[in-house]
Amino acid sequence: MQIHLPIAEIAVDPLVIIAIGSGVGFVSGLFGVGGGFLLTPLLMFNGVPAAVAVSTQANQVLATSVAGASAHWRHGAVDTRMGTLMIAGGMVGSGLGVWLFRILRQSGDIDAAIAGSYVVFLGVIGSLMLWESVGALGKAGGGDPRRRRALRAWTRVLPFKRRFPRSGLYISAIPPVIIGFVVGLLAAVLGIGGGFILAPAMVYLLGVPTRVMVGTSLFQIVFLTGFVTFLQAVVNQTVDLVLAVVLMVGGVIGARLGAAAGQKLKAAELRLLLAIVVLGMGGKVAWDLFAVAPAEFVLEAST
Amino acid sequence: MIRATLTALALWATPLYANADTIAAALAEDSVEIDVDFDGARVTLFGVSNAADDPDAAFVVALVGPSRPHAIVRNTPNGEERFEFVSAPSVLAVAAEPSIAEIVSPDALIRAGVNARYAAKPAPQDMTRTDLDVWRTAFADLKTEAGLFSGDMDGVRRLEGGLLRADIDLPAEAPAGEYDVRAFVFRDGEMVGEFHTPLYLERKGAESFLYNLSRDRGVLYGLIAVLVGVGVGGLGAYFGRR
Numbered sequence: 001m002q003i004h005l006p007i008a009e010i011a012v013d014p015l016v017i018i019a020i021g022s023g024v025g026f027v028s029g030l031f032g033v034g035g036g037f038l039l040t041p042l043l044m045f046n047g048v049p050a051a052v053a054v055s056t057q058a059n060q061v062l063a064t065s066v067a068g069a070s071a072h073w074r075h076g077a078v079d080t081r082m083g084t085l086m087i088a089g090g091m092v093g094s095g096l097g098v099w100l101f102r103i104l105r106q107s108g109d110i111d112a113a114i115a116g117s118y119v120v121f122l123g124v125i126g127s128l129m130l131w132e133s134v135g136a137l138g139k140a141g142g143g144d145p146r147r148r149r150a151l152r153a154w155t156r157v158l159p160f161k162r163r164f165p166r167s168g169l170y171i172s173a174i175p176p177v178i179i180g181f182v183v184g185l186l187a188a189v190l191g192i193g194g195g196f197i198l199a200p201a202m203v204y205l206l207g208v209p210t211r212v213m214v215g216t217s218l219f220q221i222v223f224l225t226g227f228v229t230f231l232q233a234v235v236n237q238t239v240d241l242v243l244a245v246v247l248m249v250g251g252v253i254g255a256r257l258g259a260a261a262g263q264k265l266k267a268a269e270l271r272l273l274l275a276i277v278v279l280g281m282g283g284k285v286a287w288d289l290f291a292v293a294p295a296e297f298v299l300e301a302s303t
Numbered sequence: 304m305i306r307a308t309l310t311a312l313a314l315w316a317t318p319l320y321a322n323a324d325t326i327a328a329a330l331a332e333d334s335v336e337i338d339v340d341f342d343g344a345r346v347t348l349f350g351v352s353n354a355a356d357d358p359d360a361a362f363v364v365a366l367v368g369p370s371r372p373h374a375i376v377r378n379t380p381n382g383e384e385r386f387e388f389v390s391a392p393s394v395l396a397v398a399a400e401p402s403i404a405e406i407v408s409p410d411a412l413i414r415a416g417v418n419a420r421y422a423a424k425p426a427p428q429d430m431t432r433t434d435l436d437v438w439r440t441a442f443a444d445l446k447t448e449a450g451l452f453s454g455d456m457d458g459v460r461r462l463e464g465g466l467l468r469a470d471i472d473l474p475a476e477a478p479a480g481e482y483d484v485r486a487f488v489f490r491d492g493e494m495v496g497e498f499h500t501p502l503y504l505e506r507k508g509a510e511s512f513l514y515n516l517s518r519d520r521g522v523l524y525g526l527i528a529v530l531v532g533v534g535v536g537g538l539g540a541y542f543g544r545r
Contacts, residue, residue, distance in 0.1 A: 002342035004475060006506070006514040011342040011475030047476075059528050066536025226529050233525030237517050241528055242339055242509075248532065252539025297441040299449070300374040 007240035008052045014246050016046065021060060021250025028251075029068040029258025031274050032214030033195030034061040034221045037281060039247075048243065055232035055239045056247070062225040063248040064255040065218045071259040072215025079166035079212050082176050083219040086198070089180025090224065097188025104189070114189065115289045121186075122282030125200050129275035132204075136268040152207045166216075167208045175206060180220075195221060196278060203271065210267035324360060324495040326352040328467075328486045334503040335473065338510045343475040346502060350467035350486050354496070361399070361406035361489045362459045364469035365417040366502065368394025368451070369480035373423065375442055386438045391423035394451050394477050398458025398469040408492035415487050415494050419443040419452045450474040479504045 002011040020042050028035035036057045043053035072078050158172035183198045198217055202208040208216065233239040262270060328350035335344045346366060354360035370390045377384040397417050399407075412418040423442045425435060446452035451474060459469045469486070481501055488496035506514050517524045 002340075002475065004337060004339050004341035004510060006339070006510045007517060009476060009478055059532050062529065062532035063536040063539070066533050067539035070537070070540035222533075226532065229528050229532060230525040233517065233528050234521040237521060237524075239517070239525070239528050241513055241517075241524075241531065244528065245531060245535065248535040248539075252536055255536075256539060296378055297445060298376045298378070299442070299445040300376060 003242065005240050005243045007238060008048050008243060010047050012046060017243065017246045018250035021247035022254035025064040025251035025254025026258040028061065028064045029255035030262045031277065032199060032217035034065060034225065036061050051236060051238045052240050055236060056244050058225045058228040058232060059239055059244040060247040060251050062222065062229055064251040065221040065225060067252040068255040068259050069215060069218035069222055071256060072218060076166065077211045077215035078219045079164055079208065079216045080219065081162065082164050082167060082208065083216045085173055085176040086180030087220045087223050089177035090184035090220065093181035093184025094188040097185040101189050115285055119282050119286045119289065122278050122285065126275050126279035126282055129200055129271055129278065133268045133271040133275055137272065151204060155206060167212050169207055171206065179205060199274060210270055214262060324352065324354045324488045324490060326350055326486050326488045326496045326498045328498050328500060330484060330500060330502055334505055336505055336507040337479055338508040341475060344473045346471045346473055348469045348484060348486065351465055352467060352488055352496070353465065354488050355461055355465040355467055359406065359490060361403045362467055363397065363399045363403065363407070363417060363487045363489065364459055364471065365485045366394065366396040366471045366473065367392045367483045367485060368477060369482065373442065375438060387426065388423040388442065389426050391442065394482070395419055395422050396471045396473065397454045398471050399456050400459050401456055403456065406492065407489040411489060411492055411494050417485065419447065419454065449476065451476060477504060479506050
């Protein structure tokens with residue numbers, strides 16, 4: 001059986017789409033990342049035009065992150081105060097990033113430069129996380145990184161200190177805003193959602209416990225993807241609701257299973273797995289960049 | 304109904320053009336509905352021609368989708384090149400007879416507008432470019448790869464009594480709009496008779512509702528998309544709790 005997608009103007013097998021949605025939802029619920037980085041290429045591989053894939057995945061990620069965040073909420077693992085500060089920074093950062101991206105695009109061919117810096121970025125973050133989490137697993141407990149580290153001194157010396165009871169922190173309100181800003185900026189320029197960059201930044205730079213990081217990350221993804229879905233629908237008219245709903249059905253189931261699986265893992269194990277995913281992602285971008293020659297001719301979406 | 308139509312067509316076609324080769328045709332269904340369960344359609348055309356018993360004549364039927372501007376990007380070691388066609392059919396599905404290679408000249412097919420390699424029209428200033436053929440060939444290849452251009456060299460059958468039948472499969476990717484169905488008779492390399500009839504691909508039901516909503520009421524559509532996302536996520540959370 002096939003269903004026809006009104007905006008994408010193609011027919012797809014709904015079972016394949018549900019399978020994709022649940023697989024990506026699982027990864028999302030487990031790590032607190034949106035999963036758009038997996039979803040967009042998978043949809044395009046199944047014939048969905050790029051513009052529709054990019055917009056519709058935001059709608060699906062919205063649903064899975066609502067389901068995932070509410071699961072973490074019940075375990076008291078969402079720091080709304082920290083999340084709100086990062087959302088504020090992220091809105092400004094992504095707005096500036098979209099503008100910066102346009103300027104960069106006009107100045108010449110920057111795709112390779114973007115992909116290259118993305119590889120370096122993911123490689124460095126992934127390696128550091130891998131090294132740290134393997135070390136933490138070796139020691140007794142396998143919990144979170146030590147609380148009072150030099151890396152986080154800046155969170156204590158800056159003004160406007162606030163309590164973040166969910167994370168068990170008493171730090172300045174400025175670092176979460178700055179991190180939200182930088183992540184929003186990078187996400188807009190690199191063209192991929194910010195969960196990947198945000199997750200390690202919260203753990204290592206702010207000292208948020210891993211479990212609270214996952215819930216808080218999902219919390220702010222809810223707002224971000226809601227905003228993106230709305231904008232894409234209004235400005236580009238590329239959100240395919242039929243595709244989105246079928247994806248969501250699989251996605252929410254996967255997200256619940258992922259969140260449940262996350263509760264059974266040690267914090268350091270979770271960070272180790274995330275490090276592997278980050279490195280794998282970097283490897284894939286590097287592979288596309290250096291090893292795979294792009295198709296000589298590509299037909300642009302007709303207008 | 305189709306039989307009555309064909310009889311009328313035959314009566315109309317024969318006396319007027321007794322000396323020339325003529326063709327007249329009708330579609331079994333002159334509109335195709337696209338709803339959310341649409342996964343492609345088979346378009347059947349019946350035709351009558353006074354050359355239907357003549358082995359020296361060849362018949363070609365083409366389904367030509369709505370024309371749109373198209374652009375192709377070429378990745379070269381020195382960066383990207385882009386070429387724009389001001390107009391090209393979104394779909395070009397051709398059914399013909401095996402004898403077409405001997406009877407029809409490639410130029411005649413181009414003039415009839417059913418040669419995939421020449422279907423795309425460039426801007427006037429690009430007509431003289433030396434690499435035009437490269438771009439046109441690439442365009443036809445990409446469209447064929449996507450299933451939107453196709454050719455069936457055994458798609459037209461001659462039935463008894465001067466009747467012709469052509470079956471053309473329309474892919475699920477075919478866009479909505481007005482299609483032009485063209486039937487041609489060729490003889491000695493040249494086109495000697497042709498007939499056009501429209502085919503409408505119309506959005507219906509939920510497909511039509513959602514598409515129109517997304518185009519005419521973008522803000523409402525966006526709000527619905529957000530609410531559906533939150534709602535499905537919330538339902539998932541609610542049922543997952545049990």
